[in-house]
Amino acid sequence: MDFQTVVSAIRRRWWVLAITALIGIFVGNLVSTHEVREYTATTRLFVAATGGGNSSSEAYSGGQFSEQRVQSYAQMISGQQLTRRVIDRLHLQLSADELSSRVNAAIVPRTVLLDLSATDPSPERATAIANALADEFIQYAGPLETPVGESTPRATITVVNRAQIPSTPSSPNVVANAVYGCIGGLMIGLLCLALIPVISRRINSAEELGRLTGATTAGPLLVPDPDASPQHNLFDTSCSEESEGLRRLRVQLDAHDPAPQVLLVTPATAGRAAVALGGRIAAAFAETGRSTALLTADSSLDATWFGVAGDSPGLTDLLSGSAGFDDVLHSTVRPQLSVVTHGGSDAIEALLSSAAMSAFVDDLRKEFDRVVIVTGSVNDSSAASVLSAVVDAGLLVVDTSRSHRGDVTRAIGEFTAARAHLLAVVMAKVKAPEHPQKTSKAFR
Incomplete structure (x- = not known):
């Protein structure tokens, strides 16, 4: 652990030092209380x-x-x-x-x-x-x-x-015991801060994520919880610190040569971070006036999150031949943004490798300037690996509240095995929009 990591850990968990120092002072005073006065x-x-x-x-x-x-x-x-x-x-x-x-x-x-x-x-x-x-x-x-x-x-x-009767005891030294206790508590606190990153399986910073994956990192970004947010908030890109982080991410995606027209967004672990981030990225593209399509290839995603009726035709209906191209495209609250939901059937993995899926993606390329595809966890589903063959690049989403180091390592292995083009690994935190937090830099 280098000096910068130690400083970062102290800033992030300063309360650990405060608690251990107070405990040390308490122990020092406790020793003074029970020590015989001399x-x-x-x-x-x-x-x-x-x-x-x-x-x-x-x-x-x-x-x-x-x-x-x-x-x-x-x-x-x-x-x-x-x-x-x-x-x-x-x-x-x-x-x-x-x-x-x-x-x-x-x-x-x-x-x-x-x-x-x-x-x-x-x-x-x-x-x-x-x-x-x-x-x-x-x-x-x-x-x-x-x-x-x-x-x-x-x-x-x-x-x-000649000796005079002393009025104060020479032992215990209350002040010295408290100081020694405080110093001991601080040392224990520093030891805990040094051991937490070693023992913990969680990823705490974009720098740590970059060292683990060897890939370009982005974030951390705050995204709304789809379960607690109406579609307006899911696609909201109004001026806020969270949206500024997404705009920086969009600029970095556009600056890539060549810029990916079809982008795959998949999480390392099951959760809502990928769909929330995918929705925001699609909305960020749409706000620039570019026609954008958001495609959800995850059966766990609720169509109502996107303002679409639950019984509306979706991707599985198109791939099985029961719906046409225009039938599965649904408008959203954003004029330039359309969404394709999962559809009525849960058996989607087998359909994703079909010729119909490749043809559908080709049609989306012709119809839209940008296409964002959201799948389930790359570790739990083959959807991301299969679709990596028809997309231009992929984003791996790491939910800081769910993903561990092992999850990220396995996800990187899946991308490597599929020979997918991993553009960046994005740290995301799902949070209700009523409690916004500061968002840090996008790409590092």
Whole structure:
């Protein structure tokens, strides 16, 4: 997955990151709520070399000696001898190892100051431990720093700041836990965004569709649902963002050399996208003043969608010889657009390969400037493969709400096996016209 795909996925599913971030913050706060509160009290010690002269070299040597002693003292603080003294002094119900894990010594950088810290669930006890630790350490270190035969230690340790009872807990850190939770949630969200395209079988963009098919792509285009739209809406090309996308598609079809006079429109999966798109494409041709015929070779399509009575003669009637050319041509709400419905019989696949069908298409070429033929799914019906021999080019319609990668791959295989001229693969989304949405670019 490249950077552009990641950015596109984030823009399209930003709410995933928002939800995972909120969940992460909630988990962080939940951890803070259940974590035991602990308080840290700190006593600060000052270490200085005893004696010495007033010269700068002696002062420098004394400073170096003190810095070395501070480093040694920091290692001695958590020793068991010292912690046992504190336990005996405060009568603590702790072992020496347990107390050692609760105390810490930290050197203030570039100084001879030493901070002794004690952590405990009780702020008062944490303060008592820190102060007792400082007192016991001073008493413990004094004899160690006094040479044999002398009474003055080489280093003196002084309490600069005694520990005060802390008012706020040092743990848990609510803000830090929330931040860590948010970061963790965002990382999980990004991982989900990266895995969704891999796991999901759906096609989310024209770029992804192009990579899958290796063909020219168009869309996504919004088309009306024939079940929820009267024929006026099915053939409506009034000025709107959806119609502009169809007009761009029409311009691209006309710009093709040679421009296809007979165009096949077939879906990758069963649904209403192909007939809705085919109706709009035919209407887009008709609005330019060119005579256009829309032929439906799918038994699942209702004749009433096109404003034609259900018992009117159609394609199957003509191919079986029970109706003539003029009988099956029906006018629509658009002056330049005629429609040929499926007809009364469901057995159409066998008739499509007949000489009568080839002759009918030839007659349509002579009578109309543009002919649009809509069939059932190329994966479920042989109609598209059979008719590819009598058309100039085909459009494969991919309904984003129904079609999966496997469906599109099989459809491309059917086109290849039939040696059909696939002009473009069109992404379409069926939507009721009462709720228009923005339509993107046509061909990419």
